[in-house]
Amino acid sequence: MKKLFIISSGQKAKSLKTLALFLGAVLAVNLVASFLYFRLDLTSDSRFTLSQVTKDKLKQVKDVVYVKVYLDGDMPIAFKKMKRSVKEMLDELSAYSGGNLQYEFVNPAAEGGKKQNALYEELYKKGLRPVNVQEKNAEGGINQRTLFPGAIVSYNGYEIGINLLTSNSRVNPEEAITIGVQNLEYSFISAIDMIMKKxxxxxxxxxGHDELDALHAQGALQVLSERFNIDSVSIRGRMGALDGFSTAIIAKPLKKWSEADKLVLDQYIMRGGKVAWFIDAVTVNDDSLATGEVTFGLVNEHNLDDQLFKYGVRINPTVLQDAQSILIPVNMAVPGAQPQFVPSPWYYYPLLNAPDDNIITKNLNVVYSKYPSSIDTVGVGHDIKKTVLLGTSQYAREIQAPVMVSLAQVTRKFKPGDFNRAWAPVAMLLEGQFTSAFQNRMVPGVVANGKPLVGKSNPTKMVVVADGDIIRNDVTRRADGVMPYPLGFDKYMNQQFGNKDFLLNVISYLNDDTGLMQIRNREMVIRMLDKSKIYTQRSLWIAINTAIPMLLLVVFGVVFIMLRKRRYAR
Structure with a gap:
């Protein structure tokens, strides 16, 4: 006999009361949530959590920041994933900016023809680097596309371009995209911070000491001019000549510094000024090699050694050779025969490694150098923290100046035993309180400004690089004039190296007083697919992904039917 379940009026009232309380609670939670802003990030590497410095910067946004991202249209899957990551990051930034950050994705190849070419040229002039990608099509052929994985950030009539994909010959394309995704927060917030500055x-x-001229420094000036105001300054012994400047750059001086100029620079450092030193310890004239002759590397008498020694480093009067180097075309034909140029390693042009354990060089491409020297640290004080920024490979060697340099050296067989100066440091970051190089010294010829000499600096920082060519661009002479190559571009290998990013990161770090560059230390765990298993175990994984869901569905159905029968059989 079936049982009848009758719901009393009291039970109805109780149920309605419970429902009303539930709905009231939901409404109350939504009301409170509308006033309290919070976001939950359940990922293990906190990829959707912005740093506190980013949140603080976004609170300062008082007007609309508009971001145009040129990452849309028909793209390989890896770039589509990158687009999704960019969108997620921009959504986070927009949320913390109170809606003042707006964005759109643009396909630069949408219109084609002349308009497309004009847009490509415009993006290139704004600093976005094109990337050529190849992808197999359905017919087995190769499709080649030009992408501009970058963005233009606009604010109150000002624009700044950012590249979301850094070229790095040390990693494969997928890893380069992963690095780009890791740097998204820093790329966007550093551009926003810079464009908002009054x-x-x-x-x-x-x-004043035969530093780089405007033509050979054009690449460096172009890189820095978007984010800094650049002025040329001749010291001329005038105390206070560097007042008002946040950083001074010494770019490959070839003439002797006077003691008066050194004192002015020293007191600038003592009062908290930052300096980027790009110094050649040995000078080599490459022009003689163009005719096949021998040239010599001679010690550069710049008169800065004693000052650098006082600050904690010594640039050795040597030239480094490295098996990890540029290839240059060398004529291997016998005299009188048809020229036969063969790419050969030129050990005097090392490709310097950038360690990943500091925020300046993290994920940086190798840096192109010419006739670099090594750096030693000196002094045992604890006031200065010293960090290596660039160094040679495992197979390097050091030659004391004077050095004879000849193209005939490319014919010598590489012998690992000769390259026994492994990991020689070429660039060093110094941070702390420095002792004046002019403590208890009198220097004639200084135009004083009434300020007393300081013997111990405020906390400050400097970068010392033992190769001035790292920020020197090459030039090419054509019928229409002399044209500079981009900084870090090698005309022989037709390849772009990491010199631009290194220079920008160095100057940005020296000027970073808010901890913004600490964002570059962020790590995101990207779980890449094992390509070998994709090809060797493809059928197995297709079967597993097809059969297991169906099997689970059958098991669930059987269990559900058995439980249902068991319940209603009573």
């Missing part, structure tokens, strides 16, 4: 930091390019 006054850009002032950088002094010191002149």
């Amino acid at each position: 006054e850009l930091p002032k950088i002094a390019f010191i002149q």
Whole structure:
């Protein structure tokens, strides 16, 4: 006999009361949530959690920041994933900016023809680097596309371009995209911070000691001019000549510094000024090699050694050779025969490694150098923290100046035993409180400004690089004039190296007083697919992904039917 279940009026009232309480609670939670802003990130590597410095910067956004991302249209799957990551990051930034950050994705190849070419040229002039990608099509052929994985950030009539994909010959394309995704927060917030500044930091390019001319420094100036105000400054012994500048750059001086100029620079450092030193310890004239002759590397008498020694480093008067180097075309034909140029390693042009354990060089491409020297640290004090930024490979060697340099050296067989100077440091970061190089010294010829000499600096930092060519661009002479190559571009290998990014990161770090660059230390765990298993175990994984869901569905159905029968059989 079947049982009848009758719901009393009391039970109905109780059920309605429970429902009303539930709905009231939901409404109350939504009301409170509308006033309290919070976001939950359940990922193990906190990939959707912005750093506190980013949140603080976004609170300062008072007007619309507009971001155009040129990452749309028909793209390989890896770039589509990158687009999704960019969108997620921009959504996070927009949420913390109170809606003042707006964005759109643009397909630069949408219109084709002349309009497309004009847009490509415009993006290139704004600093976005094109990337050529190849992908197999359904017919087995190769499709080649030009992408601009970058963005233009606009604010109050000002624009700044950012590249979301850094070229790095040390990693494969998928890893390069992963690195780009890791750097998204820093790429966007550093551009937003820079474009919002009412006054850009002032950088002094010191002149007067035969430093780089405007033509050979054009690549460096172009890289820095978007984010800094650049001025050329001749010291001329005037105390205070560098006042108002946040950083001074010493770019490959070939003439002797006077003691008066050194004192002015020293007191600038003592009062908290930052300096990027790009110094040649040995000078080599490459022009003689173009005719096949021998040239010599001679010690550069720049008169800065004692000052650098006082600050904690010594640039050795040597030339480094490295098996990890540029290939240059060398004529291997016998005299009188048809020229036969063969790419050969030129050990005097090392490709320097950038360690991944600091925020300046993390994920940086190798850096192109010419006749670099090694750096030693000196002094045992604890006031200065010293960090290696660039170094040679495992197979390097060091030659004391004077050095004879000849193209005939490319014919010598590589012998690992000869290259016994492994991991020689070429660039060093120094941070702390420095002792004046002019403590208890009198220097004639200084135009004083009434300020007393300081013997111990405020906490500050400097970068010392034992190769001025790292920020020197090559030039090419054509019928229409002399044209500079981009900084870090090798005309022989037709390849772009990491010199631009290194210079920008160095100057940005020296000017970073808010901890913004600490964001570059962020790590995201990207779980890449094992390509070998994809090809060797493809059928197995297809079967597993097809059969297991169906099997689970059958098991669930059987269990459900058995439980149902068991319940209603009573």
